[in-house]
Amino acid sequence: MKWIMRGITMALAVSLFAPVVAAGEDLFDPPGLMLTWRDDPLTTMVIDWNTEEERDAVVQYREHGEDGEWMEESGESFPFPYSERTVYRVELTELDPGTKYAFRMGEDSREFSFRTMPLNAARPIRVAFGGDTRHDQDWMENTNRQARKLDVDFVVWGGDLAYADGREDRLYRWKEWFDANKNELITDTGRVIPILAGIGNHEIVGGYITSHEDYEQTDEWREEIAPYYYSLFAFPGQPGYDVLDFGDYMSIILLDTNHSNPVAGEQTEWLEQTLAERTDVPHVFPVYHVPAYPGHRDFDGSVSELVREHWVPLFEEYGVQVAFENHDHVYKRTHPILEGEIDDRGIVYIGDGAWGVSTRGGHDPDEAWYLTRMESKRHLIMAAIQGRTHVFYMIDEDGNLIDTYPEMTGITY
Ligand SMILES: [Fe+2]
Ligand SMILES: [Fe+2]
Numbered sequence: 001m002k003w004i005m006r007g008i009t010m011a012l013a014v015s016l017f018a019p020v021v022a023a024g025e026d027l028f029d030p031p032g033l034m035l036t037w038r039d040d041p042l043t044t045m046v047i048d049w050n051t052e053e054e055r056d057a058v059v060q061y062r063e064h065g066e067d068g069e070w071m072e073e074s075g076e077s078f079p080f081p082y083s084e085r086t087v088y089r090v091e092l093t094e095l096d097p098g099t100k101y102a103f104r105m106g107e108d109s110r111e112f113s114f115r116t117m118p119l120n121a122a123r124p125i126r127v128a129f130g131g132d133t134r135h136d137q138d139w140m141e142n143t144n145r146q147a148r149k150l151d152v153d154f155v156v157w158g159g160d161l162a163y164a165d166g167r168e169d170r171l172y173r174w175k176e177w178f179d180a181n182k183n184e185l186i187t188d189t190g191r192v193i194p195i196l197a198g199i200g201n202h203e204i205v206g207g208y209i210t211s212h213e214d215y216e217q218t219d220e221w222r223e224e225i226a227p228y229y230y231s232l233f234a235f236p237g238q239p240g241y242d243v244l245d246f247g248d249y250m251s252i253i254l255l256d257t258n259h260s261n262p263v264a265g266e267q268t269e270w271l272e273q274t275l276a277e278r279t280d281v282p283h284v285f286p287v288y289h290v291p292a293y294p295g296h297r298d299f300d301g302s303v304s305e306l307v308r309e310h311w312v313p314l315f316e317e318y319g320v321q322v323a324f325e326n327h328d329h330v331y332k333r334t335h336p337i338l339e340g341e342i343d344d345r346g347i348v349y350i351g352d353g354a355w356g357v358s359t360r361g362g363h364d365p366d367e368a369w370y371l372t373r374m375e376s377k378r379h380l381i382m383a384a385i386q387g388r389t390h391v392f393y394m395i396d397e398d399g400n401l402i403d404t405y406p407e408m409t410g411i412t413y
Helices: 002-026 137-149 168-184 219-225 227-232 266-276 302-310 312-317
Strands: 034-036 045-051 058-063 071-074 076-079 086-092 100-104 111-115 125-130 154-158 195-198 242-246 250-254 283-287 322-324 331-334 348-351 371-375 379-386 389-396 401-405
Touching: 034 195, 058 086, 071 086, 125 137, 137 168, 137 379, 154 250, 154 283, 195 250, 219 227, 250 266, 266 312, 283 379, 302 312, 331 401, 371 401
Parallel strands: 125 154, 154 195, 250 283, 283 322, 322 348
Antiparallel strands: 034 045, 045 086, 058 071, 058 100, 076 086, 100 111, 125 379, 242 250, 331 348, 331 371, 379 389, 389 401
């Protein structure tokens, strides 16, 4: 009887207090919420949001599941280009690796969580790669949803993000882009999935440095032709390419394929040094926009040729195993390629950027010597990394497994 009474009392309590819980809807729910890194992913986190509402650039945080004191960190705020919005950016540091934290933008804010990356790759790590994210918000949300369901640690996009081309009249595309992430890149437990975003032709007025006669290799000039990109993303920041090291197990290199930096010259010199310093890292992944081995466009496209001439020999010399390419709006996987020929010791190029865009027809693998797989499907590429091994699962926007590398049959992911 006591138990029954307690049950009834509980039920009453729940129904009495339900409206109070619902009042949580009044909490500040940050638009434009985006997490990324610009420093050590094991011990830091950059938390961005953008809103028209005037706020303090403050984040409160504590270990998830604890009810101790909130710690507090403040950051910076600056204008969202061509917009009434302000970008708020707070970087948390001195965090513990492999740890889940709760955070909020002050006492009146909805609560979220994030996870720092682990010290090593002893447990499986999942990263979703792709690019060309928003022709259509619904398409972007479909593929985002698959990344969310896979509970990936973070996503990496290799350019052509919102398709705003640095233009004021396309501001709405960025708003849709941020909404797509808010809607589908936060897990059911409230964990916000971090994003690394490289640069593509649609981040830039004119697409490429070659369309600007007044081109200068300066921060000011790059910011002028790509105002959204250089404001909205803490990483890579200027000059538009950088590397992020995850302990000693993984390095992700974001590169700029002639959009706001020339492929050749300073960037290539930097790439050589960056690769040379990481030959002991088991998972080194270059990510860039225009493909060396295009799935849809011509093999002798000028930027593809630049990438093959300047970067591919470095990838080969310093032991890269897989590179991620975008821009062609298909799913493609190449044979392993070494010195321009199919070779088991070579590099596999996976792409080609169809996260949330209308897809194109691709080259027939029977006719393009370098291709082994081709699909005109929106997709993500999930890297599952553990120890020194990595396996890639290609998943379409509906959650179907369309390819794996290495090739496997009869498996689930
Ligand atoms: Fe694109
Ligand atoms: Fe593109």
